Amino acid sequence: MAAERDDRAVRYEPEDRPPVLVTAGVGLQAAMTIIAPVALSVVIVARIAGQPDSYISWGVVAALVVSGVATILQVVRLGRIGSGHVLAMGTSGAFIAVCVAALEAGGPPLMASLIVVSSLFQFALAARLSLLRRVFTPVVSGTVVMLIAVTVAPVLFDTMASVPDGTARAAAPVAALVTVVTVAALVLRGSPSVRLWSPVVGIAVGCAVAAPFGIYDTNAVAAVPWIGFPVASWPGFDLSPGADFWALLPPFVVVTIVGAVETIGDGIAIQQVSRRTPRATDFRVVQGAINADGVGNLLSGVAGTLPNTTYSSSVALAEVTGVAARRVGVVIGGVFVAVAFCPKISALLIAIPGPVAAGYLIVLIGMLFVQGMRLVLRDGLDHRKAAVVGLSFWLGVGFQNQWIFPDVIGDGFVGVLLGNGMTAGTISAVAMVVFMDLTGSRRRRLRVPLDAAALPQVREFLSAFASRSQWGETATGRLTSAGEEALAVLLQESGDPVEGARRRLAVTARIEGASAVVEFVTVLEGQNLEDHLAYLSELPPAPDEREVSFRLLRHYASAVRHQKYHGVDIVEMTVDRRA
Numbered sequence: 001m002a003a004e005r006d007d008r009a010v011r012y013e014p015e016d017r018p019p020v021l022v023t024a025g026v027g028l029q030a031a032m033t034i035i036a037p038v039a040l041s042v043v044i045v046a047r048i049a050g051q052p053d054s055y056i057s058w059g060v061v062a063a064l065v066v067s068g069v070a071t072i073l074q075v076v077r078l079g080r081i082g083s084g085h086v087l088a089m090g091t092s093g094a095f096i097a098v099c100v101a102a103l104e105a106g107g108p109p110l111m112a113s114l115i116v117v118s119s120l121f122q123f124a125l126a127a128r129l130s131l132l133r134r135v136f137t138p139v140v141s142g143t144v145v146m147l148i149a150v151t152v153a154p155v156l157f158d159t160m161a162s163v164p165d166g167t168a169r170a171a172a173p174v175a176a177l178v179t180v181v182t183v184a185a186l187v188l189r190g191s192p193s194v195r196l197w198s199p200v201v202g203i204a205v206g207c208a209v210a211a212p213f214g215i216y217d218t219n220a221v222a223a224v225p226w227i228g229f230p231v232a233s234w235p236g237f238d239l240s241p242g243a244d245f246w247a248l249l250p251p252f253v254v255v256t257i258v259g260a261v262e263t264i265g266d267g268i269a270i271q272q273v274s275r276r277t278p279r280a281t282d283f284r285v286v287q288g289a290i291n292a293d294g295v296g297n298l299l300s301g302v303a304g305t306l307p308n309t310t311y312s313s314s315v316a317l318a319e320v321t322g323v324a325a326r327r328v329g330v331v332i333g334g335v336f337v338a339v340a341f342c343p344k345i346s347a348l349l350i351a352i353p354g355p356v357a358a359g360y361l362i363v364l365i366g367m368l369f370v371q372g373m374r375l376v377l378r379d380g381l382d383h384r385k386a387a388v389v390g391l392s393f394w395l396g397v398g399f400q401n402q403w404i405f406p407d408v409i410g411d412g413f414v415g416v417l418l419g420n421g422m423t424a425g426t427i428s429a430v431a432m433v434v435f436m437d438l439t440g441s442r443r444r445r446l447r448v449p450l451d452a453a454a455l456p457q458v459r460e461f462l463s464a465f466a467s468r469s470q471w472g473e474t475a476t477g478r479l480t481s482a483g484e485e486a487l488a489v490l491l492q493e494s495g496d497p498v499e500g501a502r503r504r505l506a507v508t509a510r511i512e513g514a515s516a517v518v519e520f521v522t523v524l525e526g527q528n529l530e531d532h533l534a535y536l537s538e539l540p541p542a543p544d545e546r547e548v549s550f551r552l553l554r555h556y557a558s559a560v561r562h563q564k565y566h567g568v569d570i571v572e573m574t575v576d577r578r579a
Contacts, residue, residue: 009322010276014085016325026323027331029200033364034090034311034332035339036357038067041091042306049103055235059108061340062303063091068336070296070308074289075329080126080566083289085270086318086329089296092259092309098251099306105244108235108304114248115301116237118256122294125260126287130565133283134437139385140429141265142375147396147425148262148312149369154400156365160358163215171213172355179206179359187320187363198320199360206356215353221344228343235304256297258426259309263293266310269371273315274324283565315371316364388432396425441511444468450503450522452491458483458507462518465509469516471577479516479575482556483507486520486573489553514578515558520571 012018018026042059051059070089077084102111125132160176183202186194210216238245267286272278289310296308318324376389398404400421409415418424446461448454462483466476490505506521553560557573 009319010274010324011322012325013276014274014324014326017327018323018325022323023325023327023331025197025200026317026321027328028335029197029203030086030088030314030317030328031332031335031339032203032352033199033313033317033357033360034067034088035064035336036352038063038090038336041096045096045099045103045306049100051103051108055108058235059305062305063300064336064340066296066299066303066305067091067308068333068340069299070292070333071336072330072333073295074292074310075326075333077288080284080288081291081295083267083270083285083292084326085267085274085285085289086314086324086326086332087266087270087289087292088311088314088329088332089293089308090311091300091306095252095255095259095307098248098255102244102248102252105248106238109238110244110248112235112301112304113238113241113245114252115297115307117249117301118252119294119297119301119307121253121256122260122290122297125257126290126294129264129283129287129290130563130568130570133563133570135430135433136261136264137433138268138375138378139388140261140426140433141268142372142378143389143392143396143429144258144261144422144426145265145269145312145372145375146369146393147372147422148265149365149372150393150397150425151400151421152361152365156358156361159354160362162354163213167215168213171210171215175206175210175213175215175353176355176359178209179203179356180362182206183360183363199317202360202363203352203356206359207352210353210356215355216351218351221351224343226342226344228341254427255423256307258423259297259307260290260293261426261430262312262422263289263310265372265375266312266315268375269312269315270318270324272374273319273371280562283563287566312368313361313364316367319367319371320364384436388429388436392425392429392432395428396421399424443508443510446507448505448507450490450505454505455484455487458487461507462509466516469511471516475575475577478556479518482553482573482575483518485553485556486518486560486571490520490522490571512574514576516575516577518573518575520573522569 012022039060042063043056046056046059067088067090071087074082074087074089075084076082098114099111102114129136161172163172179202182205183198186198186201190198207216264286267289268281271281271285293308293310300307376385381389395404398421399418409418418427444461444465446457448457459480462480463476466479471479487505503522506519508519508521510517553573556575558576559574561572563570563572
């Protein structure tokens with residue numbers, strides 16, 4: 001068991017305080033890989049839309065400052081805003097198409113107004129995430145994470161071959177191959193302390209190999225000042241929305257929700273790679289991540305630059321380096337803000353040859369794809385889930401590469417909506433999950449106060465449910481016993497009620513194949529029951545009275561899931577008809 005945990009290579013958890021050198025090293029190399037995409041996304045969008053250089057300078061600085069502030073907010077977690085984990089924030093590639101359309105239609109003021117309005121949907125989604133739990137399932141989140149790799153891969157492969165005209169043909173493949181081999185070798189065979197520096201070592205070696213070919217040109221860096229600020233004015237808002245605003249608002253909202261689903265996947269994935277001992281997903285962390293994402297988008301709109309999102313490379317970086325301490329995230333955010341006012345550093349990072357940067361990112365994207373697979377497999381994979389994942393993934397690939405009826409789709413609203421593989425795949429996955437939920441077996445419901453007096457009602461409800469489902473006496477007894485123990489655990493965890501407050505319990509039951517799935521929805525602030533059940537084997541042989549209900553619940557139920565949201569706790573148990 002110890003060896004298995006060592007393989008996870010989590011050296012520093014979020015609450016730990018690594019040495020200053022480690023914190024600074026990991027934070028700097030993480031920032032180094034993200035700063036260039038943050039800046040380049042703004043440049044690419046503005047150039048395509050024909051915006052002047054003055055706006056580009058403003059947009060780049062604003063994007064770096066907003067990304068830094070949002071990253072720090074994501075890490076430190078103020079109230080319900082922020083995940084408390086190292087999730088770097090930066091400009092979102094999913095918004096490129098819609099932002100180009102907005103800039104061409106009405107310039108930066110129109111784009112800013114659309115970003116501000118659409119960002120409000122993220123706060124609404126975070127607040128109601130518990131109600132959407134059957135839509136944004138691990139299957140959907142995992143598929144989105146895998147599609148992130150699909151949408152980024154074409155850009156990386158193009159960047160891998162991007163070198164100045166007249167460069168030797170061997171320059172790009174040699175620089176990229178050396179970078180990939182160096183990073184992969186350190187990840188595969190390096191000790192934990194060596195893996196810590198694999199990104200910066202790989203980039204340094206790649207740049208050293210690229211320099212003789214002439215593709216790592218630092219001459220432009222020398223001409224850039226150390227301190228600077230763009231001489232430009234705030235682009236402002238379009239306060240008189242017209243036809244262009246209302247035509248572009250739906251795609252902006254859809255892409256914003258897709259970005260929030262990406263954040264859900266990142267919020268789940270970062271928890272899995274940040275702990276030495278795996279824990280159940282805390283959806284309060286996910287809600288905080290979405291809220292911080294919403295703040296980043298809101299600030300981006302106010303500043304008149306591209307919207308923010310969580311960078312999924314944060315998950316892969318934490319897994320590669322084994323450092324998940326919050327202090328690293330603060331360093332990343334601080335570097336963003338510092339670089340925004342230091343053009344020389346920004347130019348030095350942007351000067352990293354495309355083949356070198358792409359070679360390193362290919363390793364991270366590959367690991368991110370596998371992390372998405374892990375999310376999909378968390379709850380088991382039956383033929384229905386396999387259909388959702390397989391069809392959504394390949395539809396995303398098809399639309400991303402314009403293989404699916406490109407002439408029919410065109411460049412209008414549908415073309416903008418489906419032109420991004422992550423958007424197309426997410427819409428497909430959500431549609432199929434909603435269809436399964438609506439066409440599944442009918443749910444039976446019971447609402448009672450959360451107290452000991454509810455026990456007979458819960459027992460009677462489950463017994464009647466089993467009878468309607470034509471379960472035998474043994475299976476019915478197992479179901480009612482599991483329900484009794486689940487209620488006993490909830491009563492233990494709820495603690496003493498506050499005077500004048502009444503806790504309510506909602507119980508729903510449905511048939512799923514040869515099993516019954518029962519949900520208990522209430523308000524709790526205790527520990528995660530799923531974690532407690534997972535580690536019962538490590539408890540003393542003679543448990544205290546509190547542990548009896550946990551052990552019996554594990555005995556009667558074949559699976560137990562506990563999802564904690566702000567203000568809502570959901571315990572879902574699965575009881576097999578045949579033991």
